[in-house]
Amino acid sequence: MSSPFLEAVALSCERDWRLLFEHLDLRITGGEMLQVAGPNGSGKTSLLRLLSGLMQPTAGEVRLNGRSLESQRGELARNLLWIGHSAGIKGLLTAEENLTWLCALHQPATREAIWQALAEVGLRGFEDVPCHTLSAGQQRRVGLARLHLSPPPMWILDEPFTALDKQGVAQLERHLAEHCERGGMVVMTTHHTLGDRPAGYRELDLGQRAA
Numbered sequence: 480m481s482s483p484f485l486e487a488v489a490l491s492c493e494r495d496w497r498l499l500f501e502h503l504d505l506r507i508t509g510g511e512m513l514q515v516a517g518p519n520g521s522g523k524t525s526l527l528r529l530l531s532g533l534m535q536p537t538a539g540e541v542r543l544n545g546r547s548l549e550s551q552r553g554e555l556a557r558n559l560l561w562i563g564h565s566a567g568i569k570g571l572l573t574a575e576e577n578l579t580w581l582c583a584l585h586q587p588a589t590r591e592a593i594w595q596a597l598a599e600v601g602l603r604g605f606e607d608v609p610c611h612t613l614s615a616g617q618q619r620r621v622g623l624a625r626l627h628l629s630p631p632p633m634w635i636l637d638e639p640f641t642a643l644d645k646q647g648v649a650q651l652e653r654h655l656a657e658h659c660e661r662g663g664m665v666v667m668t669t670h671h672t673l674g675d676r677p678a679g680y681r682e683l684d685l686g687q688r689a690a
């Protein structure tokens with residue numbers, strides 16, 4: 480099967496009567512990484528939410544494999560992994576419990592696979608600890624462990640490096656680049672300058688397109 484591709488066609492976004500961007504066209508496919516950059520409030524998270532089908536555009540359209548996202552909800556759910564600005568985990572659940580139910584949305588994972596993924600993100604020994612007792616960076620790592628659990632090909636990540644230490648940043652950069660090198664797709668926002676970029680890397684600066 481060919482890799483999925485995502486398009487924005489003449490996309491405009493207005494929030495609270497403020498036009499964030501307009502006439503935005505882009506196409507991203509397997510093997511590519513798009514870093515959405517720009518100042519605070521320029522619309523980076525809004526663009527990611529539009530591309531993930533979590534928000535409706537003011538004008539224009541988002542397409543998956545050449546067809547409107549609206550008609551592709553099932554396909555989108557099968558192909559997309561969205562990790563938002565917050566770690567996206569529940570504090571009262573343990574790391575293992577959080578990943579068990581998050582994975583159930585896509586592809587149920589075994590306990591062994593979850594423990595292995597937690598080890599990959601440096602959380603060996605923290606599997607059965609309630610997440611509210613973990614540090615901010617550790618909580619972020621629990622959420623990011625999903626990227627090691629048979630994830631779908633399209634990753635849309637809002638500020639995934641937040642709260643990570645240097646080693647965590649380097650490890651995540653490598654993992655994202657490897658995902659693209661294997662034919663996966665990454666769209667993300669970050670204010671961080673990436674040291675490890677795959678061949679298919681490009682940047683979209685919303686600050687330079689301000690409406």
Ligand SMILES: Nc1ncnc2c1ncn2[C@@H]1O[C@H](COP(=O)(O)OP(=O)(O)OP(=O)(O)O)[C@@H](O)[C@H]1O
Nearest residue numbers: 494495497499517518519520521522523524525526
């Ligand atoms: N739920 C909301 N309702 C109304 N307006 C919103 C909402 N969320 C964001 N906005 C507005 O949309 C604009 C863009 O917000 P957005 O979060 O997309 O920016 P951003 O570029 O991701 O910013 P940051 O770098 O601070 O994360 C801001 O002016 C914000 O006030």
